[in-house]
Amino acid sequence: MGCGYCGVISVGTSQLSLRTIEPPAAGGGVVVRALPFVGDDAVLVAAVRAGNRAAIAALYDRYEAHVMRTLVRVLGADRELADIHHDVFVRALDSIDELRDPGALRAWLTSIAIFTARTCILRRSRRFWLRLLPWYEVPEVEAPLPSSEVTEALRATYTILDGLPVDERIPFALRFIGGMELTEIAEACGVSLATIKRRLSRAEAHFTEQAREHPALSDWLEGSARWGAPKKR
């Protein structure tokens, strides 16, 4: 399959790794570039399991935004996001052999992102208690955010979420901020639908109670008529 100087030449362990050869530069030499990975999630998973680098790159490119969005929904604008994001993909590669349905790759990655975020939240809460010991703690610094009314609401939301139990916080964030369906949340969290409903109910009550007392959120919760334009203070 050739086209002048350009041709698809091959094909690593399967038909998935395609490369082009570009015409020699003036000074000689050949430039070899990997083409985008071709194949659905099932093909992608098979190639990742085989250690195909192009497939690993494609896995990252295909889902990095989704994973980052999931993490942001749960954690907010967190300074450690980049590292947690990296950890999600490392964990995914580590356990790719355990993925039973390669077609469910996206949901599986969502689940790993949620569990990684959960670990991060629990680690921080553990640190809080360890502060009682003679221990030098690195201060957490929030990522800089632009100032606006919505941003204040965002910040206040995560401040309240920080105070909720992690198993209430995560379903709440996925449901109300992530807009996920209850069944999706149950699957991602690895619990039953009934459990998710119970946790959401508790989280909603706790959040609403605190949000009504918070100046940055109270207006947003006062009836739907004013929604989208909270009253000016």
Added chain:
Amino acid sequence: MGSSEEALMRLGRRIAAEEDELLRRRTSDPEARARLFTADAARRARPPRQTRKRFVGAALGVAAAACLLLFFVVVQGPLTFQVGAGDGAYAGRAGAFIATPRGRMVPVVFSDGTSLRIKPDSSVRIASVHRAGGRVVLENGSLEASVVHHEGTRWLVDSGPFEILVTGTRFHVAWDLAAERLTLHLVEGSVSVSGPILGEGIAVRAGDTLEVSRKEGRFVIHRDDPETRETPDVPQNAAEPPPLPEDPPEKAPDLPPPAPNVPRAAPPRKPPLPPAPPGPSWRDLAASGRYKDALEAAEREGLGAIYEAGSAADLRDLGDAARLTGDVARAVEAFSALRRRFPADEQAAEAAFLLGIISFDKQAGHAEAARWFSTYLRERPRGRLAREAAGRLLEARLRSGDKALAREAARAYLRDFPGGPHAEVARAAAGDE
């Protein structure tokens, strides 16, 4: 759907839209995929997990959970670290101050695999360690860091007024106290640097070199690729940074390294040193970092003769070799000889500081330590170790229990080094808080 739930859904959608906007503005990390490849290669290099029967797995799981519980509850403590290499290495502890001699690099290796290479003529304090990182204060000079990333890893490197947040990377950092100039070169990964001029924090990525001049109030980031060079908030005529400090030349263990380049002509009317025995001299051994061997060779050569006829550089080298192997008595002897014989020498002033460190760290002699730190400050009020000496003087006086003198030291510290690493302690001691 109830009104409360409706309101929450709307709030959530608005929050999500705001987050999406933040994500849209996020700059992608060009190194992220490369780091993933590295992680995958490391994963594949590990031995494969074996399939086990379910009940074995369950039993192991219970055992692991019990071990983890024990680990978290009882065992897990802060990282440990070792200063130096080979026979001369010793276990460090939080608060350790490491002043590297001229021409010598001192390695520090932590139990999580993280390592520092403190370059010659530098002063560094391992201010604190915890189970997943710690805080290193680069008072002056430069170091190379290779931070191993584990879950939760967080290291802070304070360089003057700048703070480098590290979670896993390799970099070189240099802080020139006199010029108030920070140079940071990232070899791998990324870090966040905050401080004056930089604000809350800017990301520095692999291949970048960040140069900050506090005096000139400017910073510049150089990229490996000249076509992508960035100069944020920097005038066009910003000066090019000087090259990064270079490593001391590597020395093959079998070959004697060159002697330190400090003149060491013996003073007149002193007896000549006895001829050196065959094999590498103690100076050669010290210069190659084999401090314990150097000390033994010096003993064979005759310590008394060296104390009486050696140059200032000899005595400093001998004292450092003794100090770095934990031989307090000989370190004190060498530094005392240095001060007695070369009272006006820069090395003598630093010997006073190091005698203070020895009294403080090794002998818990806080009053004695305070006297040595005061001596250094009196002799070199603007010396390269002045800030650390002032901070240590404050600590020593606090531990001596003399509140009035501690208050005086605290006020002096705040006057001279208001942004220094002891400022918080000083404010508390000065009674300003």
